[in-house]
Amino acid sequence: MKRTEQSFRRDRWGVAHVRGNDLQDVYRGLGCAHARDRGLQMLFMRILGQGRVSECLDARDGSLAIDTFFRKMNWSAGMDVQATKFTPETRALIDAYCDGANAVFARSIPWELKLLGCRPEPWTAADSLLFTQMTGYLTLAQGQAEIERFIVEMVQAGISREKLEELFPGRLEGLDIDLLRGVRLGERVVPAELFTSFGARMMASNNWVVSGSRTVSGFPIFSNDIHLEVNRLPAVWYEVVAETPGRWVIAATMPGLPVLIAGRTSDLAWGVTYPYLDASDSWVERCRDGKYWREDRSGSGEWKEFRRRTATIRRKGKDSVEVTFWENDHGVLDGDPSREGLYLATRWAVSGSGAASLNAFAGIFQARSVEEGRDLLGRAETAWSWGFADRRGSIGFQMSGLLPRRRPGASGLVALPGWDPRNDWQGYADPTELPRALNPSEGFLVTANQDLNRLGVLPASTVAMGAWRADRIASQLAKRGKVGVDDMKSIQADLYSTEAEAYLAILRPLLPDTPAGRALAAWDCCYDSASHGATLFERFYRELRREVFGRNGLGEKAVAFLDAETGVFTDFYDSFEKVLLSADSAWFGGEKREAIWRRAAERALAQPAEPWGRSRRVTMSHILFGGKMPRFLGFDRGPIMLPGGRATVHQGQIYRSAGRVTCFAPSIRIITDLGEDEVHTALAGGVTDRRFSRWYVSDLKRWLRGEYKRLTPGA
Numbered sequence: 125m126k127r128t129e130q131s132f133r134r135d136r137w138g139v140a141h142v143r144g145n146d147l148q149d150v151y152r153g154l155g156c157a158h159a160r161d162r163g164l165q166m167l168f169m170r171i172l173g174q175g176r177v178s179e180c181l182d183a184r185d186g187s188l189a190i191d192t193f194f195r196k197m198n199w200s201a202g203m204d205v206q207a208t209k210f211t212p213e214t215r216a217l218i219d220a221y222c223d224g225a226n227a228v229f230a231r232s233i234p235w236e237l238k239l240l241g242c243r244p245e246p247w248t249a250a251d252s253l254l255f256t257q258m259t260g261y262l263t264l265a266q267g268q269a270e271i272e273r274f275i276v277e278m279v280q281a282g283i284s285r286e287k288l289e290e291l292f293p294g295r296l297e298g299l300d301i302d303l304l305r306g307v308r309l310g311e312r313v314v315p316a317e318l319f320t321s322f323g324a325r326m327m328a329s330n331n332w333v334v335s336g337s338r339t340v341s342g343f344p345i346f347s348n349d350i351h352l353e354v355n356r357l358p359a360v361w362y363e364v365v366a367e368t369p370g371r372w373v374i375a376a377t378m379p380g381l382p383v384l385i386a387g388r389t390s391d392l393a394w395g396v397t398y399p400y401l402d403a404s405d406s407w408v409e410r411c412r413d414g415k416y417w418r419e420d421r422s423g424s425g426e427w428k429e430f431r432r433r434t435a436t437i438r439r440k441g442k443d444s445v446e447v448t449f450w451e452n453d454h455g456v457l458d459g460d461p462s463r464e465g466l467y468l469a470t471r472w473a474v475s476g477s478g479a480a481s482l483n484a485f486a487g488i489f490q491a492r493s494v495e496e497g498r499d500l501l502g503r504a505e506t507a508w509s510w511g512f513a514d515r516r517g518s519i520g521f522q523m524s525g526l527l528p529r530r531r532p533g534a535s536g537l538v539a540l541p542g543w544d545p546r547n548d549w550q551g552y553a554d555p556t557e558l559p560r561a562l563n564p565s566e567g568f569l570v571t572a573n574q575d576l577n578r579l580g581v582l583p584a585s586t587v588a589m590g591a592w593r594a595d596r597i598a599s600q601l602a603k604r605g606k607v608g609v610d611d612m613k614s615i616q617a618d619l620y621s622t623e624a625e626a627y628l629a630i631l632r633p634l635l636p637d638t639p640a641g642r643a644l645a646a647w648d649c650c651y652d653s654a655s656h657g658a659t660l661f662e663r664f665y666r667e668l669r670r671e672v673f674g675r676n677g678l679g680e681k682a683v684a685f686l687d688a689e690t691g692v693f694t695d696f697y698d699s700f701e702k703v704l705l706s707a708d709s710a711w712f713g714g715e716k717r718e719a720i721w722r723r724a725a726e727r728a729l730a731q732p733a734e735p736w737g738r739s740r741r742v743t744m745s746h747i748l749f750g751g752k753m754p755r756f757l758g759f760d761r762g763p764i765m766l767p768g769g770r771a772t773v774h775q776g777q778i779y780r781s782a783g784r785v786t787c788f789a790p791s792i793r794i795i796t797d798l799g800e801d802e803v804h805t806a807l808a809g810g811v812t813d814r815r816f817s818r819w820y821v822s823d824l825k826r827w828l829r830g831e832y833k834r835l836t837p838g839a
Contacts, residue, residue: 132157135365137833138811138819142366147489148220150366151382155224157364159247161812161819162379164234165358166225167244168747169380173254174200175437180242181748183439192447195435196456199257202476203250209479210249214486218249221382234813236748247380253478255380260474260506267695269404269470271587272537274692276406276468277312279304283677286710291699295535295586298547304539307408307466310458329397330616330773331511332597333519335567336798340608343799344513347612348386348395349790350376351775355742356750357761357821359809361792365837372837373489374803376792383485388796388803391492393513394501395794397571399559400588401507401525402535403473405549407454407542411461416452417543425543428452430461454542468539473526473552477505494520494562502555509559509571515798521561521569523576527553527584537586557581570597572773575698590698592623592771609804612795615773617830623771624649624661626705631664634722640729651769651776653737658769662736663728668704669693671724676713689780694788697770737765742778742787744824746815759815764828793832804832 131143131153140161142153158166171180175194177187210218225247233244278288279301289296331348339345352360361376375387386395410417412427419425430450437445450457455471484503491497494512498520501510507525512518528549530536540547559580561569573589599622600615601607628649635641640660647657666687674680686692693700703711712720745751746759753759766789768776777788795804806827811819826833 132160134811134819135835137835138822139363139365139833139835140811142364144366144368146368148216150368150489151217152220152224154364154366154377154382155221155226155247156228157224158362158377158379159225159228161814162358162362163228164236164813165747166247166380167234167237167242169255169258170244170247170251171242173258175435178442178445179438179440180237181240181440183442188437188439188445191437195437195447196449197257197261197475198433198449198456199254199475200250203253203478206253206477206479207249209483211483211486214479214483215249217486218252218382218482221252222247222249252380252382252482255378256478256481256506257474259378259381261472264398265404265472265474265507267691268400268402268587269406269472270690271692271696272404272406272539273309273311273468273470275537276304276307276309276539278678280307280309281678281682284710287677290703290706290709290711292537292587293702295537297533297535297538298540299538300541303408303466303541307468307539308459308463309468330570330572330593330597330775331395331397331509332568332570332601333393333511333513333521334601334607335519335563336517338567338601338605338607339797339799340606341797341799343515343797344393344517344519345607345609345612345795345797346388346393346395346511346513347616348397348511348792348794349616349775350386350396350792350794351788352791353786354766354789354791354808355744355762355764355785355787357744357746357759357809358813359791359807359823361807362811363792363805363807363835365835367837371489372801374796374835374837376794376805383482384488385485386792386794388798389489389491390801391515392488392494392497393796393798394488394497395511397509397511398573399507399509399523399525399571399576399585400573401523401527401558401584402537402586403507403526403528404470405454405528405530405536406468406470406539407547408539409452409454409457409461409467409469409542411457411459411467412464414450414462416457416461419543419545421545430457452542453548469542473528473549474505474507477526481505494518498522498560498562499555502558502560509573509576511569511571513798518563519569520563521559521571521579522555523558523560523580523584524555525558525584527558527582529553529582535583535586553582553584558584566598566602568598568601570594570601572597587696587699589695590623590701590771592621593773593775596620596622596773609795609797613804613830613832616790616793616795618773619650619652619768620773621649621651621769621771623701624658624769627661627665630705630717631721631725634718635725636729638729640733641725643733644725644729651736651767651772651774653735653740653765653767655736656733658736659733659739660729662769663733664725667724667728668721669700671720672704672709672711673700676711691779691786694770694777694779737767740766740776740778742766742785744809744821747813757815758820761821761824764824793827795832802834802836804834806830806832 375384454469459467572594741763810822
């Protein structure tokens with residue numbers, strides 16, 4: 125780009141402003157900005173996605189496990205073929221982005237990688253396609269695959285069909301208890317030894333759009349706070365203001381992706397949450413001698429050969445390791461088919477895709493209406509809930525993602541026999557069949573990871589988060605009358621839990637007349653840092669899960685593991701709450717609900733409670749050197765305190781997954797009134813991954829205080 129250097133500048137917040145003569149100039153400048161400010165992040169994530177951590181960074185056993193996972197997913201394969209599916213317009217934009225990034229990398233690469241002896245290859249379109257896979261799967265679609273595997277684990281642990289139906293009502297058609305008991309599981313959500321033998325063991329967001337009929341300005345207002353991990357540095361998001369003659373955009377982007385993910389132009393605002401669209405399935409495969417059994421429609425069958433794929437993982441200073449994967453049309457097998465038995469094969473619909481998604485995003489800069497935005501982003505292959513508002517006054521919603529068409533009655537939540545061709549996928553749903561809405565009579569639309577199947581022709585979600593946050597946002601919008609930007613900021617900061625309110629309506633009469641009991645009874649259901657009631661309630665909630673699912677089902681060790689080391693209770697709490705809030709349940713073991721709740725309360729309230737904020741602290745760790753460098757060098761920051769809970773609009777969840785602490789929190793907050801050419805944002809971190817830059821954590825203090833900066837074009 126002739127003017128790449130001249131077109132890049134920072135505003136007083138450090139945010140990149142990219143100017144160009146046309147959109148190719150803008151994309152070239154975006155690639156330059158990403159590589160300059162987040163080059164380490166880009167290159168590190170590419171190493172991760174390619175399964176080359178052992179080769180490029182370190183050769184610990186943990187790195188080998190990470191590499192094995194990514195080699196199993198095999199997202200790097202076929203990306204060159206995908207790149208041939210770009211439209212000419214998209215191809216030109218992606219090439220410009222790569223040119224901008226490589227112009228920076230040709231001058232210098234991050235010193236951290238030089239220190240480790242890593243010399244990265246140039247950035248290519250295939251690398252950005254790889255990133256579309258990673259952002260759509262890791263902790264998001266990945267959770268869907270885990271809950272389906274967890275159902276198999278529960279069956280093998282002796283959980284009855286009646287109990288499973290209570291957790292997943294209407295979603296277990298085709299469940300064959302005897303078949304699933306015979307499956308050999310390699311990968312497990314909960315280690316087998318933690319399950320009890322019974323006789324008598326992601327990724328959340330909010331967005332909402334309000335019609336101009338309900339706003340002070342008379343124009344729609346758009347709000348988005350995206351809940352991702354915030355205890356890592358640099359920040360997940362990279363903000364940019366980009367301009368061509370007569371047109372501008374203010375957007376949140378992800379380094380490595382030439383995509384304007386959430387933001388606005390002068391005409392259109394858009395943003396995203398995760399919808400829990402079920403695009404992953406597992407099938408039971410009958411295997412022997414390296415083959416799998418297949419039947420045809422007539423009932424006869426044959427043994428077929430698996431595709432055998434081997435990968436060599438190079439390790440710094442150690443011998444290379446060769447890993448083998450067995451694949452068929454149902455995905456990758458969890459096991460070795462040379463050993464006769466039943467195994468699971470799992471497939472994610474989006475694997476090997478990406479071009480259609482980047483084609484869709486390439487048009488968003490020019491889109492001027494909600495209808496155009498829905499038509500474009502609805503074609504994205506990964507699963508997202510898109511909210512839209514335009515300057516003309518329309519608001520809308522569109523879910524995206526490759527939703528498999530399954531045989532009638534099959535939800536996709538249950539592993540079905542792979543040898544029966546009726547259980548195969550039958551193509552994918554059209555975007556117009558997915559949940560969507562346009563200009564509803566209420567004057568607003570809210571998505572917060574809840575079940576939105578009612579808005580679609582086909583059911584897209586089999587499990588989802590509870591509707592507590594969505595209902596709270598909707599109730600706040602409904603009762604406020606005409607709203608403005610300050611109202612949106614207030615709602616994004618809301619710490620009130622309607623979930624806790626529902627539990628306390630049952631619990632208050634059962635609480636003991638003790639200081640702790642009286643404190644919990646008087647609690648205002650707000651998860652602020654000084655709250656003792658929030659601590660007491662969460663103790664009760666944890667003990668209640670232990671009572672219901674530990675004593676009468678999974679076993680206390682398994683429940684403790686799920687609570688401490690996985691995201692199952694975090695992601696899918698709505699399924700478990702169907703039982704916890706029931707008046708009667710098979711999970712109660714014949715006891716009355718009141719007796720179980722009293723016992724849980726007695727244990728929870730036995731000790732004095734500290735303020736909620738005391739236990740809500742996390743350290744923001746550097747992606748490469750986290751915990752490895754002296755604290756005074758400043759690569760890690762914090763600890764910081766995260767208010768909120770699982771069901772508050774201001775999300776604040778802290779838990780362990782894959783052996784480390786992670787969290788859900790508003791990684792970025794975005795608010796814009798379409799009547800003004802400005803966007804209000806707050807970022808959990810800063811502009812750059814350069815530790816010794818003034819922009820390393822430049823937005824962090826503002827984000828912690830709940831304050832916003834104001835981004836404008838031309839500023």
